Amino acid sequence: TQLLEQSPQFLSIQEGENLTVYCNSSSVFSSLQWYRQEPGEGPVLLVTVVTGGEVKKLKRLTFQFGDARKDSSLHITAAQPGDTGLYLCAGIILTGGGNKLTFGTGTQLKVEL
Amino acid sequence: DAMVIQNPRYQVTQFGKPVTLSCSQTLNHNVMYWYQQKSSQAPKLLFHYYDKDFNNEADTPDNFQSRRPNTSFCFLDIRSPGLGDAAMYLCATSRGLAGFNEQFFGPGTRLTVL
Numbered sequence: 001t002q003l004l005e006q007s008p009q010f011l012s013i014q015e016g017e018n019l020t021v022y023c024n025s026s027s028v029f030s031s032l033q034w035y036r037q038e039p040g041e042g043p044v045l046l047v048t049v050v051t052g053g054e055v056k057k058l059k060r061l062t063f064q065f066g067d068a069r070k071d072s073s074l075h076i077t078a079a080q081p082g083d084t085g086l087y088l089c090a091g092i093i094l095t096g097g098g099n100k101l102t103f104g105t106g107t108q109l110k111v112e113l
Numbered sequence: 114d115a116m117v118i119q120n121p122r123y124q125v126t127q128f129g130k131p132v133t134l135s136c137s138q139t140l141n142h143n144v145m146y147w148y149q150q151k152s153s154q155a156p157k158l159l160f161h162y163y164d165k166d167f168n169n170e171a172d173t174p175d176n177f178q179s180r181r182p183n184t185s186f187c188f189l190d191i192r193s194p195g196l197g198d199a200a201m202y203l204c205a206t207s208r209g210l211a212g213f214n215e216q217f218f219g220p221g222t223r224l225t226v227l
Binding site for chain 1: 155205221
């Protein structure tokens with residue numbers, strides 16, 4: 001079983017602050033995805049990182065895939081209340097049965113005015 | 114808009130009373146997935162269909178079954194719901210299994226077991 005640990009589990013910050021969420025595993029993944037889930041909704045894909053060391057930016061969000069493809073981070077600059085939600089990393093392993101997502105333990109972010 | 118639709122959004126059932134959750138998609142994707150997500154936890158894959166081929170996760174209880182009568186629809190049947198089965202059930206689709214196909218999630222059905 002591939003386990004993805006996210007930290008912190010909960011984060012409550014003020015608008016304008018920066019934050020980093022970490023996603024760590026002892027397993028190597030073919031690629032890694034980050035999702036955001038709002039209350040009462042399904043997860044929505046934010047980004048997929050594929051290459052070890054890859055960095056992708058999505059407006060104020062910066063995603064990095066570790067060199068060994070075992071870990072990833074999500075950095076948010078100048079957080080806004082609209083960033084509030086559950087952030088999930090998900091590792092992908094390509095198997096004979098196809099690509100399977102293993103979700104991380106999740107980080108619940110709350111951004112207050 | 115192409116999308117993944119789940120009905121109902123909220124379902125209440127009684128302990129031991131069979132219940133069926135529904136998922137439909139307009140994306141014409143080959144793969145449909147069912148996940149269980151308990152409060153404050155990550156989604157956990159129960160099973161998936163690639164076309165008509167059913168793939169069960171090893172740790173999915175026998176109490177959970179699925180049907181996919183056609184490309185567009187997939188059902189989750191819980192034969193005898195227990196209190197521990199109360200959760201959000203998410204349906205997702207992807208174009209294929211190979212590579213890094215994005216999974217598109219529905220809004221989920223929140224199941225309450227009384």
